[in-house]
Every structure is written in C-alpha cells, then in structure tokens.
Amino acid sequence: MMEKSRRCFLKVAGIAAIGLGAAPAMNFAASDSHGSAAAEKAKSPDALHAERWGMAIIVKKLNDKIAKQITHACHTQHNVPDFTHEVDTQAFPNTRAVNHKQEIKWIWKEKFHYAFPDKEDEFLNEKFHHLPFMVTCNHCKNAPCVQACPTQATFKREDGIVVMDYHRCIGCRFCMAACPYGSRSFNFRDPRPFIAETDPDFPTRSKGVVEKCNLCAERLAKGEQPHCVEASEGAIVVGDLEDPESDVRKLLKEHYSIRRKQSLGTEPSVYYIV
Amino acid sequence: MTKNMIMGGLAVFVLAVLSPFWFNMVTTTQAAPEPELLGPAKQAKKCVLETYDMRANHMSLLDEWRDAVVRDADRIYVAANGNFFNMSLSTGENSCLGCHADKAKFCDSCHTYTSVDPYCWDCHTNPKEIE
Numbered sequence: 001m002m003e004k005s006r007r008c009f010l011k012v013a014g015i016a017a018i019g020l021g022a023a024p025a026m027n028f029a030a031s032d033s034h035g036s037a038a039a040e041k042a043k044s045p046d047a048l049h050a051e052r053w054g055m056a057i058i059v060k061k062l063n064d065k066i067a068k069q070i071t072h073a074c075h076t077q078h079n080v081p082d083f084t085h086e087v088d089t090q091a092f093p094n095t096r097a098v099n100h101k102q103e104i105k106w107i108w109k110e111k112f113h114y115a116f117p118d119k120e121d122e123f124l125n126e127k128f129h130h131l132p133f134m135v136t137c138n139h140c141k142n143a144p145c146v147q148a149c150p151t152q153a154t155f156k157r158e159d160g161i162v163v164m165d166y167h168r169c170i171g172c173r174f175c176m177a178a179c180p181y182g183s184r185s186f187n188f189r190d191p192r193p194f195i196a197e198t199d200p201d202f203p204t205r206s207k208g209v210v211e212k213c214n215l216c217a218e219r220l221a222k223g224e225q226p227h228c229v230e231a232s233e234g235a236i237v238v239g240d241l242e243d244p245e246s247d248v249r250k251l252l253k254e255h256y257s258i259r260r261k262q263s264l265g266t267e268p269s270v271y272y273i274v
Numbered sequence: 275m276t277k278n279m280i281m282g283g284l285a286v287f288v289l290a291v292l293s294p295f296w297f298n299m300v301t302t303t304q305a306a307p308e309p310e311l312l313g314p315a316k317q318a319k320k321c322v323l324e325t326y327d328m329r330a331n332h333m334s335l336l337d338e339w340r341d342a343v344v345r346d347a348d349r350i351y352v353a354a355n356g357n358f359f360n361m362s363l364s365t366g367e368n369s370c371l372g373c374h375a376d377k378a379k380f381c382d383s384c385h386t387y388t389s390v391d392p393y394c395w396d397c398h399t400n401p402k403e404i405e
Contacts, residue, residue: 041339041348041361157347165344166397200401201365206393221349 046223051242052160054269061235073231081194092193104185107136137213138268148178313375
C-alpha cells in the first residue's frame with residue numbers, strides 16, 4: 001500500500017513537472033521570435049547602386065592645379081592627417097616630433113614611370129613624363145589585400161568596392177605588403193594632432209590601423225558622387241563597370257585606356273584614358 | 275570546541291565576508307547616474323529600442339549597426355516601433371549624438387561610473403567638441 005502511493009506520487013509529480021516546463025516552452029513558441037518584430041536595416045532611397053563600381057580618369061583633363069584640388073578635397077573631408085601640419089601644442093601636448101618620412105594618402109599625383117613601371121618604353125612619348133597621373137586604390141576585382149587580411153578587416157563589398165572596417169584592423173600590414181600599388185598607408189601614430197580641421201562627417205582613424213581610399217562609400221550611400229569626382233572638373237568619372245550604358249563604360253568604349261600593372265591579374269577597376 | 279566559540283567564529287566570518295557592504299553602508303556612495311535626455315531626445319519620446327532593452331543591449335546594437343553600415347552599406351535602421359534612424363554615432367540629425375545632444379551627460383556619465391572605457395571616440399568625433 002505504502003509503495004503504491006509513492007509510485008502514484010512520483011507519477012503525478014513527473015506529469016506536473018512536464019506541465020510546468022511546457023508552459024514557458026509553449027509561450028515561447030507562440031510568441032513572435034524576439035527581435036524580428038520588424039526591426040530592419042535598409043539603404044537610403046537616394047543611394048547609388050552598381051554591380052561593380054569603377055573609375056575612369058581622363059588624364060588629358062588633369063593638370064597640377066586640379067590634381068592638388070582633388071587630393072585636398074579627398075584628404076580634408078576624410079580627415080587624412082598631413083604630417084607637415086603644425087601641431088597645436090595646447091590641444092595636443094606631448095606630441096612627438098614628426099618623422100617626415102611618414103605620410104598617409106588616399107589619392108595623389110604620381111609620375112607615369114612610377115605608376116606604370118611596366119609600360120615605360122625606351123622611346124616613350126615625351127608628354128607622358130609630365131602628365132600628372134592620379135593614383136589611388138584600384139578597388140581590384142581580385143584584390144590581393146583582401147586575401148591577405150587575416151581578420152577580414154579589408155573586404156570586398158558586393159558592389160565591388162574594397163572597403164576597410166577600421167574597427168577590425170589589427171595593424172599587421174599584410175595588406176600593405178600585398179598591394180602592388182602602394183595604395184595603403186599605416187597610422188604609425190595618432191593622426192588627430194595632424195588634422196588641421198576635423199570634418200565631423202567622417203571619423204578619423206586611430207594609431208595602429210591601415211587606411212586607404214573607400215571610393216567615398218559614405219557619399220554613394222547618400223546619392224552623391226565621390227569627392228574626387230566633384231573636385232576633378234570632369235577628369236574623373238565614377239560609375240558602374242558592369243552596365244554598358246554607364247558613363248564610365250561609354251568613355252571606355254570610345255577611348256584607349258590603360259590600367260596599372262595589369263599583368264599581375266588583380267583586375268584594377270581604375271582606368272586611365274590617355 | 276565550545277558552541278560559543280563556533281558561533282563567535284561564524285559571526286566574525288560573516289562580518290568579514292560582508293565587509294564591502296558594511297563599508298558601503300558607512301561611507302556615502304554615489305547613486306548610479308541616470309543618463310540625461312537633452313536636446314531633441316527630450317522632446318522626441320521615441321527610442322530606438324525600449325529603454326530597458328537599450329540600457330542592456332546598446333553595445334550589441336551598435337555592433338550590429340557597424341556591420342550593417344560598413345559591410346552591407348545599409349545605413350537606415352527601421353526600428354520595431356516604426357521609427358527611422360541613421361545608423362551613425364555622430365553624423366546627421368538622426369544619429370545617436372544628433373538626437374542625444376550632450377555626449378558627456380548621455381554616454382560618459384554612466385561609462386565613467388561603471389569604469390567602462392569604450393574606444394568609440396578614438397576615431398569617431400563629437401561634433402560639439404570640434405567647434
């Protein structure tokens with residue numbers, strides 16, 4: 001008699017325990033799974049889209065003044081430090097003396113025989129020695145920096161732009177070794193003291209990260225053209241390389257163009273119309 | 275060993291173990307600061323998430339936002355309550371600092387109290403500080 005009642009008790013207790021456990025489980029299953037309650041992330045309706053962003057630089061339209069303008073527009077608005085800048089010692093005391101060998105650049109003027117070392121023929125047209133070639137990140141189709149990055153801080157976006165997530169960069173500089181174009185710069189020191197006027201629309205970088213051109217991803221997202229395009233007086237055109245009707249493709253169809261170090265197979269997305 | 279000794283020892287032990295509490299009862303402690311709603315946030319009465327959720331999870335939300343902006347180029351957050359936000363710490367009116375005007379009273383007061391030192395502002399800029 002005694003044994004049987006214990007058995008009964010255990011049975012009832014067991015069923016009750018299942019019941020207790022079932023209630024929250026049922027509630028959980030019945031409720032909308034947490035977070036999916038319509039919180040969404042979207043692009044701005046003004047954003048510019050492309051299969052693969054690319055750039056055409058019409059070298060004939062460039063001169064030293066425009067080249068300077070382009071670099072200035074890009075660098076000031078992306079808070080790229082200038083190590084020739086006089087440091088404000090009140091705002092930044094204890095700033096070490098500047099090593100002028102260090103520089104950080106996103107887009108800059110380069111001589112033909114540095115930009116295109118494989119195309120320097122013995123009897124090259126004289127004008128090529130003087131033309132200002134603007135060089136920047138080529139946003140390669142097969143970007144070697146992306147393959148080299150151990151943390152995926154550098155990656156290729158779906159629209160072809162090679163972007164950096166500065167939060168993730170550990171400063172190993174493999175990407176700098178991998179990039180055949182020298183498009184990347186390293187922050188050996190805190191860049192802030194060397195930024196004349198910080199643009200509030202773009203973050204600065206911190207010590208220990210690599211940086212480079214981002215094809216103004218932040219502007220394309222707002223439906224605006226990159227800074228270099230606006231400052232170039234028509235010498236730089238940015239558009240969709242996969243769209244045969246885009247301005248870039250039309251230009252490339254009509255003119256002879258060259259790309260930097262094409263033999264390496266990185267498939268640069270920056271074309272120079274010479 | 276007598277019962278008294280054991281009880282006495284226990285009492286001393288409990289006193290010693292709970293000493294941080296006694297210390298706090300004797301000394302005056304600062305109450306945890308409340309983040310102050312200033313600027314447009316005061317009028318807005320709309321939060322990205324519920325206040326409780328925001329307090330507990332704003333760091334993972336920001337982490338999610340960062341990945342969305344940097345990797346997927348999605349820059350607008352449509353919250354569960356239907357409001358739109360610009361997924362940015364400091365750029366534009368609809369960003370974090372665009373609405374919560376005073377960084378010192380909104381971010382820093384709690385972070386300082388809890389000895390948290392996020393590195394957001396090593397790179398991101400407070401538009402008010404630049405001027």
